[in-house]
Amino acid sequence: MIRLASSSLTRAKLLEDAGVAFIQESIDFDEDAIVASSPKNFVYQATLGKYEANFKAFGIQEYPLLVADTVVTSQNQILRKAKCIDDARNILMTQSGNITSIITCMIYHSQEMKIIDISQTDYIFAEFDQEKLEEYLQSGEWRGKAGACMVEGFCKAYIQEVKGYESTAMGLSVEVLKAFM
DSSP: OEEEOOOOHHHHHHHHHTTOOEEEOOOOOOGGGOOOSSHHHHHHHHHHHHHHHHHHHHOSSSSOEEEEEEEEEETTEEEOBOSSHHHHHHHHHHHTTSEEEEEEEEEEEOSSOEEEEEEEEEEEEOOOOHHHHHHHHHHTTTTTOBTTOOTTTGGGGGEEEEESOHHHHHTOOHHHHHHHO
16 A cells, blocks of 8 residues: 555556555645756656655655656647646647657655656657647646646547657656556
8 A cells, every 4th residue: 555645636547557555645735936947857846845745744654655746848848737728728739740748757655665766758749630629628628737738638639659658648657666566
């Protein structure tokens, strides 16, 4: 049993599908104050901040602690969570017809070990259909998603090529995690 320090339903589903027993509870961490020079640096700082807040609150005595964060980057821009529908449209148009990298950092800490992993999955997207993009935006499914991107949802139809694990793009590199558990 591990403690998933994340409110992400997608991360919970990834663990469930991988057969990993967990409880899900977390302490919030404000990532808006992070200033980073690169996407990998940003995602590491965000994950470390979440780890420190949750380690302070829960420790690792009862359950091992698992925290993660994800960042999306395309055309040399860090694409964070959209704040409104126009922001989401701009973020998605940056990815349309381009290479988009989804980088996930996770920290797993048990009494036996501490693992820090940064994994990246690259997608080459075809140009997004404008009508379908507007439907996706109106659905609100982009809310709370790094880069407003759902590779298991809207963006799936536009994937031309993938390099890396889909789980990394969905927010938790379960293949890496399971290798150490």
